Amino acid sequence: MKRIVVLGAGYAGLRAAKELVNLKAEAEIILINKNDYHYESTQLHEVAVGTKNPNDITFKIRDIISPKIKFIQDEVTKIDRSHKKVVLKNSEAVSYDFLVNALGFESETFGIKGAEEFGLAIVDVKSALIAKKHLEDTLARYASSQDENDLHIIVCGAGFTSIEYLGELVHRLPELIKRFDLPKDKIKIYCIEAGSKVLPMLDDHLAEYAVNYLKSHGVELYTATKITELTKNSVISDDKVYEANTIIWTVGVKGSHVMAESGYDQKRNRLLVNTDLSSPDDPNEFVIGDVSAVPGPSGRPYPTTGQISIAQADAAAENIIAKLKGQATKSFSYKSLGTVCSLGPSNGVAELSMMGHWKVKGHLAAPLKRIVNDRSVLELSNFTTMLSSK
Ligand SMILES: Cc1cc2nc3c(=O)[nH]c(=O)nc-3n(C[C@H](O)[C@H](O)[C@H](O)COP(=O)(O)OP(=O)(O)OC[C@H]3O[C@@H](n4cnc5c(N)ncnc54)[C@H](O)[C@@H]3O)c2cc1C
Structure with missing residues (x-):
């Protein structure tokens, strides 16, 4: 055989x-x-922010495959x-x-100095948990350190993963502020992108909606800003140094x-x-x-x-x-069914190619990530069904 x-x-x-x-x-x-588990990588940013637990996005492989498949971990x-x-x-x-x-x-570093060492990547459950722990520990430390960089977060890149991370982060922020008793006015969230556009793969109006949403939640976006180096507490571009003790690396x-x-x-x-x-x-x-x-x-x-x-x-x-x-x-x-970028659990932007071409933004787009993934990834069914044998 x-x-x-x-x-x-x-x-x-x-x-x-x-x-x-x-x-x-x-x-x-x-x-x-x-690993002995599968993870839904499309939801890793939620684990990295801390709004979901690994259990919510992982499945034991032996539980979801046919006994006809031999599994080697x-x-x-x-x-x-x-x-x-x-x-x-x-x-x-x-x-x-x-x-x-x-x-x-x-994760891709593009050879940028310090990116591997100091950038927190979001590529699997382990890295997402490291990013979450770093974020929470750093914010918690402010009470004793009084170092304002503990309240600064930099997200490198402005593609899907970066924007979805930021959307989830601004959603969780009020809870983090309360939990660690943080001075809201001193918190800074930067997003730094080398290209001229945020979400370059999406329609301009949808990208603009995402930008305005994030800005209205306090995110400072810097496009056309080429990152040249990362250090433990800074991101260095051609002409400026951005300081933060949490640096998320979602560049590619x-x-x-x-x-x-x-x-x-x-x-x-x-x-x-x-x-x-x-x-x-x-x-x-x-x-x-x-x-x-x-x-x-x-x-x-x-x-x-x-x-x-x-x-x-x-x-x-x-x-x-x-x-x-x-x-x-x-x-x-x-044929792609479309693209959805979530902005936290109840907002987002989407371009769909199902029964016509649709551009959707706001609360209506929120459930679409799930639906598009249900259509494409999960096939309008639950995950176990998608993986089970006919
Ligand atoms: C935050 C985020 C959100 C995303 N959102 C979407 C979305 O909404 N829609 C969408 O379509 N795509 C989305 N993507 C992209 C999507 O997740 C990837 O394109 C997809 O996971 C690729 O699937 P894959 O099976 O090729 O690889 P992976 O998901 O990377 O799976 C590879 C598997 O191989 C295992 N493995 C790796 N190396 C080894 C090794 N050496 N030995 C043994 N096992 C190994 C890993 O543990 C993993 O289980 C998103 C990605 C991220 C990070």
């Missing part, structure tokens, strides 16, 4: 493993993930592609006939470092895949989710999202089944 090994239990890997079972793959299916250190083996940190290497590489995203993401270490011809740890999502070097290896780059109609790769990861997983599973049956694979095609 052939063996299919799926790496990573994020949206892409879990969904691919599930779909292989649903499509009745005549093969052994092995899923490898470093271990860390992939390298893919030995010439010998078709996955090298693991704590156990023996696992060989494969087909591989689904869905190892996901990591890249694919897993395992990509470079495994010798893929990658850019920022993402592999430009064939139209059927296979690797240019091996037709039996499929690379999906945030470790892949899939050219869209314009020739430029689609943005990496949970939504496209799920669509890729379905397509890769179908193509593996086709190969097992000796049939031709199909090209991947994708």
Whole structure:
């Protein structure tokens, strides 16, 4: 019997493993993930602010996968592609006939000095909890330190994760002020972005709404401000130094470092895949989710999202089944259902492509993140159903 090994239990890997079972793959299916749980990465900013607990966004993998899938909890250190083996940190290497590489995203520093050391990234449950603890400890410390930098928070970047973090933060702030008895007028929240626009992937009016919402809640936004260095308590740009003892680093993401270490011809740890999502070097290896780059109609790769990861997983599973049956694979095609950026639990902006093109802002947009994710990520169903076998 052939063996299919799926790496990573994020949206892409879990969904691919599930779909292989649903499509009745005549093969052994092995899923490898470093934790024994899956996390909903689209809600990590809420854990980082402290409005959600890890329990709210995590699921034990063994509870949500089919018994037909063998689960190995271990860390992939390298893919030995010439010998078709996955090298693991704590156990023996696992060989494969087909591989689904869905190892996901990591924080990108763009080589900026101090970013890795002093910037608090939000890329998994562990980093989100570190960011939360740092925020709370630093605000709490003000009572004894009287250091105003303990009351200053800088968010680097103004893409989705940064803006969603800020929206959630300003929502929680009144509670934090009360809890730690903080002087409200001394709190400063800065958002620093190199580009000229906040939320550049959204319509101008929607981006402007998000900017005005955050400004009305006390956030100072600085666009066209290139960050050159981070220190323990400052963000340095070309012409100014911004001081804060909490620095959130949400400037961008890249694919897993395992990509470079495994010798893929990658850019920022993402592999430009064939139209059927296979690797240019091996037709039996499929690379999906945030470790892949899939050219869209314009020739430029689609943005990496949970939504496209799920669509890729379905397509890769179908193509593996086709190969097992000796049939031709199909090209991947994708239509985004839209984009939603939350601004806390009861506000947001959204551009939707479902039954027409819709631009939504304010309270009406709030539930849409959930609905779009329900449509795309959760498939109008609850999470366990999405992952269960038909
Ligand atoms: C705050 C935030 C909000 C977001 N909101 C949205 C949204 O609203 N809509 C949307 O579509 N997208 C959203 N995204 C983007 C989306 O989360 C990602 O595109 C998506 O998670 C990619 O899925 P993935 O399965 O490729 O990777 P990941 O989610 O990164 O999953 C990879 C999995 O592999 C595991 N893994 C990693 N390395 C190893 C290793 N070496 N060995 C073993 N296991 C390993 C990880 O633990 C993880 O379980 C958001 C992202 C963030 C950070």
